[in-house]
Amino acid sequence: GASHNRLHIKGGRVVNADCSVDADVYIENGLIVKVGKNLDVPGGTRVVDASGKLVMPGGIDTHTHMQLPFMGTFAVDDFYVGTKAAIAGGTTMIIDFVLDQKGVSLIEAYDKWRGWADPKVCCDYSFHIAVTWWSPQVKSEMAELAKNRGINSFKMFMAYKDVFMLDDSELYEVYKNCRELGALAMMHAENGHVIQHEQERMLNLGITGPEGHALCRPEDVEAEATGRAIMIANRLNCPMYIVHVMSKSSADVIVQARKQGNVVFGEPIAASLGTDGTNYWHKCWRHAAGHVMGPPLRPDPTTPGYLMDLLANGDLECTGTDNCTFNASQKALGKDNFAKIPNGVNGVEDRMSVIWEVGVICNPPIYLHLYYQYISICIKLLNLPARGVASGKMDENRFVAVTSTNAAKVFNIYPQKGVIAPGSDADIIIWDAEATRTISAKTHHQAVDFNIFEGLVCHGVNSCTISRGKVVYEAEDNKFTVSGGDGKFVPRKPFCKYVYNRINKRKENYDPSKVEREPFQGD
Numbered sequence: 155g156a157s158h159n160r161l162h163i164k165g166g167r168v169v170n171a172d173c174s175v176d177a178d179v180y181i182e183n184g185l186i187v188k189v190g191k192n193l194d195v196p197g198g199t200r201v202v203d204a205s206g207k208l209v210m211p212g213g214i215d216t217h218t219h220m221q222l223p224f225m226g227t228f229a230v231d232d233f234y235v236g237t238k239a240a241i242a243g244g245t246t247m248i249i250d251f252v253l254d255q256k257g258v259s260l261i262e263a264y265d266k267w268r269g270w271a272d273p274k275v276c277c278d279y280s281f282h283i284a285v286t287w288w289s290p291q292v293k294s295e296m297a298e299l300a301k302n303r304g305i306n307s308f309k310m311f312m313a314y315k316d317v318f319m320l321d322d323s324e325l326y327e328v329y330k331n332c333r334e335l336g337a338l339a340m341m342h343a344e345n346g347h348v349i350q351h352e353q354e355r356m357l358n359l360g361i362t363g364p365e366g367h368a369l370c371r372p373e374d375v376e377a378e379a380t381g382r383a384i385m386i387a388n389r390l391n392c393p394m395y396i397v398h399v400m401s402k403s404s405a406d407v408i409v410q411a412r413k414q415g416n417v418v419f420g421e422p423i424a425a426s427l428g429t430d431g432t433n434y435w436h437k438c439w440r441h442a443a444g445h446v447m448g449p450p451l452r453p454d455p456t457t458p459g460y461l462m463d464l465l466a467n468g469d470l471e472c473t474g475t476d477n478c479t480f481n482a483s484q485k486a487l488g489k490d491n492f493a494k495i496p497n498g499v500n501g502v503e504d505r506m507s508v509i510w511e512v513g514v515i516c517n518p519p520i521y522l523h524l525y526y527q528y529i530s531i532c533i534k535l536l537n538l539p540a541r542g543v544a545s546g547k548m549d550e551n552r553f554v555a556v557t558s559t560n561a562a563k564v565f566n567i568y569p570q571k572g573v574i575a576p577g578s579d580a581d582i583i584i585w586d587a588e589a590t591r592t593i594s595a596k597t598h599h600q601a602v603d604f605n606i607f608e609g610l611v612c613h614g615v616n617s618c619t620i621s622r623g624k625v626v627y628e629a630e631d632n633k634f635t636v637s638g639g640d641g642k643f644v645p646r647k648p649f650c651k652y653v654y655n656r657i658n659k660r661k662e663n664y665d666p667s668k669v670e671r672e673p674f675q676g677d
């Protein structure tokens with residue numbers, strides 16, 4: 155092939171979820187061809203120097219909402235800017251949501267979202283489909299999507315009453331269909347009925363600001379729905395994926411369910427791992443509103459560390475961001491009523507750095523980052539190694555697992571994605587563990603005018619992104635070499651083994667047989 159289709163990453167340490175090795179990587183036509191030392195590489199191949207750096211699978215963000223029409227407006231990060239920002243931060247694939255109103259055909263919604271995304275995406279992407287209503291038509295459209303359109307995951311809502319919410323009986327039907335189709339059921343777990351009443355109660359108490367958002371949907375509103383979602387799924391032997399795990403209580407419910415043998419996965423997001431709900435009480439309205447998302451961030455500042463521990467030990471599986479961003483003027487739709495503040499925060503660009511910082515480097519909660527800045531200055535002055543403050547919750551391999559590999563496994567695109575190995579897609583990042591950057595809305599690549607991680611100093615920076623075998627971003631001169639449409643839709647097959655092997659083996663337990671007995675003969 156032409157030399158511009160070849161790439162040779164030299165001198166780095168290749169980090170996969172299972173192990174790390176000092177090795178070079180040779181890429182041809184978008185695919186990884188060889189991994190090893192002293193590779194025989196054709197002349198004229200472009201060399202990417204990775205000495206002193208980590209060569210890792212590009213991140214997979216399991217949860218984004220680019221340009222989502224939501225709460226009377228559209229998310230400002232569209233499929234172009236959003237995926238460009240993803241690339242800058244070291245994410246090479248997003249899984250976004252097709253999320254339309256009740257009554258809209260799922261196929262039409264799918265086509266509409268493909269029409270938005272295909273010409274704009276700068277990295278590979280896929281879709282989960284939201285099921286916001288139930289009917290025989292929805293049932294057959296789910297089958298069409300699973301069989302012919304590359305969709306193996308469907309998201310349902312227990313919140314957003316009258317908008318997206320399904321009741322338990324509808325959820326039962328949707329799960330049943332997911333199980334028959336070999337799809338993964340995903341859940342937004344919050345009790346929508348209680349939220350609606352509690353919103354009214356808070357407004358009647360005169361609480362109209364963003365703190366009202368947190369007050370009307372506390373942890374147990376999330377934990378109750380999480381347990382209910384898992385219980386119903388378990389009746390049907392349907393695998394369950396809880397999206398945006400925001401609280402310790404909800405995470406505990408997932409941990410218990412896994413201990414009891416349920417096939418359930420939990421997804422914390424950059425926001426729940428990197429900041430907390432004390433921000434809702436911030437005196438600046440814009441700052442507080444900037445953190446409004448559902449379920450809310452939790453006021454308990456030990457939440458990020460707790461979720462990170464569960465992610466580190468395997469109780470939680472994947473990490474997304476729920477990237478769904480709104481500018482100040484859009485958040486202001488709810489300036490007099492927190493219930494009207496468009497829900498959503500950023501994360502797609504910063505997820506990798508935030509998880510590296512909180513999971514690998516920094517020990518105490520992030521709100522102490524100023525203290526850490528101070529410590530790292532002292533460390534520099536004393537000439538100690540820059541990483542003297544490592545928390546060790548996760549090592550580099552676990553980092554790769556929770557930011558990329560596990561997502562590829564759960565959503566059935568492994569080993570095409572999520573690993574650096576011959577035959578896999580060449581979606582690779584070159585990670586500089588020694589570099590630092592300070593997150594700020596002033597310098598981020600997202601369209602939104604706010605960043606929930608503002609001021610966070612991250613030790614661990616993506617220095618180069620390779621997508622589909624091409625260098626698409628170089629941090630040194632902040633250079634992008636990518637156009638909208640360069641990314642491709644990645645179809646995903648149903649009956650993913652990682653999810654369904656256990657489900658299929660349990661089938662007998664879920665189809666019990668009756669006891670043969672003589673009919674009752676007495677009066």
Ligand code: URP
Pocket residue numbers: 219342398446447448449476478497498499
């Ligand atoms: O606040 C959020 N999470 N906005 C996006 C929609 C959703 O529920 O994921």
Ligand code: ZN
Pocket residue numbers: 342397398448449
């Ligand atoms: Zn949600």
Ligand code: ZN
Pocket residue numbers: 217218219398476478
């Ligand atoms: Zn979401």
